[in-house]
Amino acid sequence: MRLSVVVPVFDEEDVLPLFAGRLRPVLDALGVDYEVITVDDGSRDATPMVLELIRREWPELRVIRLRRNSGHQNALTAGLHRSRGQYVVSLDVDLQDPPEVIAEMLRLAETSGLDVVYGVRADRSTDTAFKRWTAGLYYRLVRRVVGSPVPRHAGDFRMLSRTAVDALTELPEHLPVYRLLVPWLGLPSGEVTYVRERRAAGRSKYPIARMVRLAVDSITGFSAAPLRVATWLGCAGIALCVALAGAGIALHLWGTVVPGWTSLLVAMVFLGALQLLCLGLLGEYVARVFTQLQGRPPYVVSSDSLSRPYATTGR
Template identity: 80%
Template sequence: MLPLFAERIRPVLDALGVSYEVLTVDDGSRDATPVVLDLIRRGWPELRVVRLRRNSGHQNALTAGLHRARGAYVVSIDVDLQDPPEVIAEMLRLAETQGLDVVHGVRTDRSTDTPFKRWTAGLYYRVVRRVAGSPVPSNAGDFRLLSRTAVDALVDLPEHLPVYRLLVPWLGLPSGEVTYARARRAAGRSKYPLAKMVRLAIDSLTGFSAAPLRLATWLGCAGIVLCGLLAAVVVGLHLWGNVVPGWASIIVAMVFLGALQLLCLGLLGEYVARIFTTLQGRPSYVVAADSFLDERPYAASRR
């Protein structure tokens, strides 16, 4: 993907007529990615490579890039070319002409995605907007433009499990949208399976709302009501002379209450896990190398 991405994005950025850098975050890859990036850098001095020591996850890789980006405007984009680099020029023009701090890339056509992916994505955005109360644009992923003001605000946030598609709208900065059709992957296969999508959804809900905790409370209340109705039915049948085996009602009640308790404990555990992660204070990523920092001593000696 990397040579194809470089061929697409370099003419777009060169045509802007402004100074730029392309900061690539290698999220602990185990293939030939570092070698390919080094080869591309030899003919493209604006390319900067940040390599993480271990795979830290998509959102943490974005954090590493935002913390090291130096531009007046910063655009985050994946290299699978499903988000077209050509839209960057329109994003920058919209931000400069209308004084916007955030420009979201919104996918108006997702026909290249599977029906299951489109359905789950739609469900995710509907639930997040309703539960978290955040004005999240529909079908807006992590392809966006941020001003220096927005980047500095994100960097100052003490988030250990960031979800930027929720954090950015939460800032309340002036924002706009640019629409585009989502393309197919130009090569390779996705490293973002269903399990990671579910983890992103859980982080989104537990990181921006206490609704799951309230859900546990309401489920407990509903369980008490249902158990009361079940007890009333059993007593009524006994008074009417119907013989009902007692073990059935006991088993139903035990199974129901047991499942309800486990669900509530699981929801509480999600919040306890977030507290535990925050108290540990471990960095969300560890940088192994940064080509910009590695070259600064040599550049200084040449001057």
């Protein structure tokens, strides 16, 4: 099989018919064997029924259902692990990343011998100002802290060769962040730019809480810098306490009495907050080690339509 398209799905009953109607003509026009793997990440609405209805008319559509909501990155992992194509595209269902770019990605990968082709958002004017600001902050932060060549404004819309997919599958990651893992591989890569569109229907499944969680997973999963920050904060706190102690002794020798307990209270609160911050940073890493030692799978598959295809006469 030449091409696999992996699509994580969670509560997307409204946008799925629009997505299928736009993606299928693009893939049919490529003239290659393909499969579209939709990974239902424990949807609570009519998404499973909509997928089954679409699959009856589109035999290349494959539906993998997870038993519970495991998160976008783990749903993407399930699709990548079960893909069969020589090239694998990961694509969100909201149509903000245009499926028409897939043809250009495949052409670039084949002609240039690339293992990775990133979809880079050249124009994000359809996003809110807050979304653009937080996205820019995220990429500046991870590029500085992680240190890997992370393409700016490249999300999870990308094409991977079978070599890249196999390399990712072999990594023992329980909390994967593919926008950092893929560049970390260091494989030959290229970029295709596009204009980001508005969501076709439904609501975003990436609220601020999930964006913060993604940032935390990105940093703690790829760098020990936060632990070093905690160390430097501790050193700075000790230096500040020594300075305050020296100032107190000097004032006492000069006969100056410092009235009130404000300075003492501020110092205590500052040091207490510093300790809690350091413990919180340490806890993030301990939690990752704990999760790794548990050895539980990041997702559990409930069903895979590949084992029960509909009888069809072709495309």
